Amino acid sequence: MYKILIIEDEAPARKKLQRYIAQACNSFKIVKEIETVSDLKVLLSKTQDFDLIFSDIELRDGNVFEVYKDVILHCPIIFATAYNEFFINAFEANGIAYLLKPYSFEQFSNAWNKFIRLKGDSAPNYNELIGTINNFIKEGQENNVEYKDQFAIKSAKGIYFLKVDSIVCFQADQGIIFAFDETNKRHTMPQKVFNEIELLLDPKKFFKINRSEIVHRKFIDKLERYNKNILSVFLNSDRKILKTSQNKTSDFNSWLGI
Incomplete structure (x- = not known):
């Protein structure tokens, strides 16, 4: 049975993680759900009895790397976040995958399968992790992202464009x-x-x-x-x-x- 810690301050995101975990694994226990950096700091000072951490990055009272930089982590982390600028921080903090919200079950499943592969190895495959992070960064730089130039706003009279x-x-x-x-x-x-x-x-x-x-x-x-x-x-x-x-x-x- 895999013991899992979830660090996420938005209830819908926690429910999505729970649903995806249940789809991917038959034997797991969510040992704790953390919503703040301060609570995470207290928890990690007491125990690291987890097999895997799912972690958001920006919580209601700060950034999780404020904690991760000061502790030696003994389990891998799958990051699930809306921010795309923390790839290197994630790798330095035992990150094995980086899910960019909103992510699909297929993306989640790829990250979960990587955890299973690494769990079965006698030692972490750091070359694989480095390659994954580097490829993700490269893909993000090469993708031609199209940003909004206007928003459709509904009003009592109809729809207008802002x-x-x-x-x-x-x-x-x-x-x-x-x-x-x-x-x-x-x-x-x-x-x-x-x-x-x-x-x-x-x-x-x-x-x-x-x-x-x-x-x-x-x-x-x-x-x-x-x-x-x-x-x-x-x-x-x-x-x-x-x-x-x-x-x-x-x-x-x-x-x-x-």
Whole structure:
């Protein structure tokens, strides 16, 4: 029986993992489900009695690599995330597969079968792991990703089209996603999962500054220090003021080239 730890802060994603695991394996036990970085840190300080970890990366209180960099892990990890920039971090943290949300059962099954193969080996096949990571990165660089240039928005009168270039920022609030345009008008987006919005946007133009807000580079007017690790972001001639999360500030500065 395989003992499995799930690290995921979104209930639908946890249910999907559970369903896929049950389809792929007849004998397993989910020993724990973790939703925060702080809980993960506590758990790994007490036990690593797992055969496999399924791990998201960005949780509600930070990034899991804050924990993984400080512990010696004794089991492999299959990462399941909406972020495509952590391949190397994943490999360094015992990652054997990288599932990019939304992933299919076929993709999950390939990752699971790799775990089974490695579990049967006397030693991990690191050449295979390195090749997998390198190929995944190469494929991502070579794919010509088409990002949205407009969104179809439903209204009481019908459907209208919101141009992406006119969107100042996106905000998620109690399960509803809003886009704010340059006139500060609010538009209700058809997407229900915030990470889906991020995947549809050009990462050179848009940046997710915290768990529920994405900003458009061209509408950033100025930044001010809110506290030691958080920035106030002034958008659209100061009509909107948002704040970075602590774990996003450094990456945000790098994205801006400052």
